[in-house]
Amino acid sequence: xxxxxxxxxxxxxxxxxxxxxxxxxxxxxxxxxxxxxxxxxxxxxxxxxxxxxxxxxxxxxxxxxxxxxxxxxxxxxxxxxxxxxxxxxxxxxxxxxxxxxxxxxxxxxxxxxxxxxxxxxxxxxxxxxxxxxxxxxxxxxxxxxxxxxxxxxxxxxxxxxxxxxxxxxxxxxxxxxxxxxxxxxxxxxxxxxxxxxxxxxxxxxxxxxxxxxxxxxxxxxxxxxxxxxxxxxxxxxxxxxxxxxxx
Ligand code: 9D3
Numbered sequence: 385x386x387x388x389x390x391x392x393x394x395x396x397x398x399x400x401x402x403x404x405x406x407x408x409x410x411x412x413x414x415x416x417x418x419x420x421x422x423x424x425x426x427x428x429x430x431x432x433x434x435x436x437x438x439x440x441x442x443x444x445x446x447x448x449x450x451x452x453x454x455x456x457x458x459x460x461x462x463x464x465x466x467x468x469x470x471x472x473x474x475x476x477x478x479x480x481x482x483x484x485x486x487x488x489x490x491x492x493x494x495x496x497x498x499x500x501x502x503x504x505x506x507x508x509x510x511x512x513x514x515x516x517x518x519x520x521x522x523x524x525x526x527x528x529x530x531x532x533x534x535x536x537x538x539x540x541x542x543x544x545x546x547x548x549x550x551x552x553x554x555x556x557x558x559x560x561x562x563x564x565x566x567x568x569x570x571x572x573x574x575x576x577x578x579x580x581x582x583x584x585x586x587x588x589x590x591x592x593x594x595x596x597x598x599x600x601x602x603x604x605x606x607x608x609x610x611x612x613x614x615x616x617x618x619x620x621x622x623x624x625x626x627x628x629x630x631x
Contacts, residue, residue, distance in 0.1 A: 385539055386490040387417045387532050390454050392433060392497050394419040396525045406533060409542045425450040425457065434498050443499035451494060451505050458492060465490035467510045470524030474513035482534040493531065495524030557606040559599045561591035593619040600628065
């Protein structure tokens with residue numbers, strides 16, 4: 385997978401792409417990332433990339449020419465890339481979208497700054513607009529990194545161990561059970577006895593119960609999609625005594 389990233393702040397991408405799993409994936413050639421400075425495609429001496437909005441209003445808007453000329457520079461060699469604008473107006477990113485993006489061999493990610501990019505870029509020069517959530521960022525760069533991270537880990541070989549990609553927690557809408565490691569007691573807080581019991585069936589049942597409980601408590605939206613089985617309902621009643629309303 386090739387990621388071409390268009391940004392006014394290329395330096396923001398260095399560390400995330402150098403460290404840890406993504407760094408390894410780059411090193412091993414499983415992903416290739418190329419970061420391009422939109423400013424390099426500005427025409428004038430001062431390399432201006434923004435301008436005032438037609439119709440008035442606060443802030444500046446990114447000019448279309450440098451972005452579109454950067455896209456043209458990237459060229460049409462090889463299979464057609466998917467061109468994505470990171471935008472607060474985009475569709476909300478999730479695991480299903482991450483999975484679908486792995487089908488492309490090349491993604492071009494456009495990161496906006498200021499109040500956004502000229503709407504003609506969004507409308508006529510991109511295939512997709514993606515938001516990573518309902519909160520306000522200072523630009524599209526961190527959103528692009530999140531997309532690169534989420535998509536890259538789904539590429540075969542990027543994670544050492546295949547079981548963890550198959551057992552994706554968001555394929556089934558259930559939060560994960562709590563995990564513990566040594567020591568058995570830490571600052572007065574003990575690991576739940578059941579996990580030290582060696583009874584694997586009882587441990588699995590406890591974990592299922594904990595996963596259900598925290599999903600119901602923390603993510604009622606996921607719990608509603610879950611189609612809890614009668615055994616799940618029993619398990620929850622056993623843990624907290626509270627009956628679960630069934631839709
Ligand atoms: C004053 C109007 N602002 C809306 C509250 C406009 C605005 C424009 C551009 C606010 C933030 C940004 C920069 N954000 C992104 O480019 C962005 C983003 C985000 O802010 N949240 C979630 N996902 C994304 S993807 C790109």
